[in-house]
Amino acid sequence: MKLAAALALSISLAASAAGAVPFGKWSEQKFPRLPGNQWSQSPQGVEVRSNGSVSLIWTRLPASDGAATRATWDWSVSESVPGTQLTRKxxxxxxxxxxxxxxxxxxxxxxxxxxxxxxLRDRDARVLMYVWGGTHARGEVLPTPYLGTRGKTLIRRPAGTGSYQESVDLNADFQRAFGEPKTVLVGLAVSSDSDDTGTSVQARLGGLRLE
Incomplete structure (x- = not known):
């Protein structure tokens, strides 16, 4: 019985880990002449402090994740930037x-x-950006002021604090954003941005899974 229970637990843990995207070794990308954020990573998630600063962390994905059609994650914000117009550079x-x-x-x-x-500059790249911020309504799809036709901003939460879980359909959102079938998922990034308003962000993102 003990062996059977241990085996069942092992299978359960393996199943729960399937599709999980670990943090811990994502690389930071800063921007010229702008101060970077403070990032703290663990395998389960990332915490960020943005104080009049901006940067992102990113990772490439293995080929086995390229066909993912759904994503889930949880995120929380304890200190928020004010609402901004996300289509304005x-x-x-x-x-x-x-x-x-x-x-x-x-x-x-x-x-x-x-x-x-x-x-992000590749003309064939397509980028879905799920955003917590701005003055826009949940579900809006907006052009980005930096990526042109290559990227779209998808509003999940307007600016403010709280803690939430998210679940998105990558197939449907890609089709809605670009009017064509989804291509291959090759990478992920997380950013926080407070340099324009000179304010601060304290936030966390974790529990990221692909299916």
Whole structure:
């Protein structure tokens, strides 16, 4: 009985871990002439302190995650930037943004060693940015002031504090944002941005899973 129970627990733990995206080794990308955020990573999640600053952390995904169609995560904000207009360049602070970066099948593996800056500039890349911030309503899909036709902002929460769980349909959101079928998921990034308003963010994101 003890062996059977241990085996059942092992299977349960393996199942619960399937699809989990670990933090801990994501790389930080700063921006020229702007101070970076303070990031603290563990395998389960990341905490960020943004104080009149901006930067992101990112990771490439294994090929086995490329066909993911859903994502879930939890996030919390204890200190928030004010609501901003997220379509305005130079005035678009937000508490958190979770980026999903996609490339066509024939480009996905060839870009394996490409940096996040080059990925975001790639004309074939498509980026879904799920955002907590701004003055916009939940569910709105907005153009980004930086990525042009390559990216869309999807509002999950307006600026403010709290703690929430999220679940998104990547297939449906990609189709809605770009009017075409989803391509291959190649990378993820998390950003926080408070440099335009000179305010502060204290936030956490964790429990990230792909299915």
């Amino acid at each position: 130079g005035g678009d602070d937000r508490n958190l943004a979770l980026y999903f970066v996609f490339l066509p099948q024939d480009r996905a593996e060839a870009s394996r060693n490409t940096s996040i800056r080059k990925l």
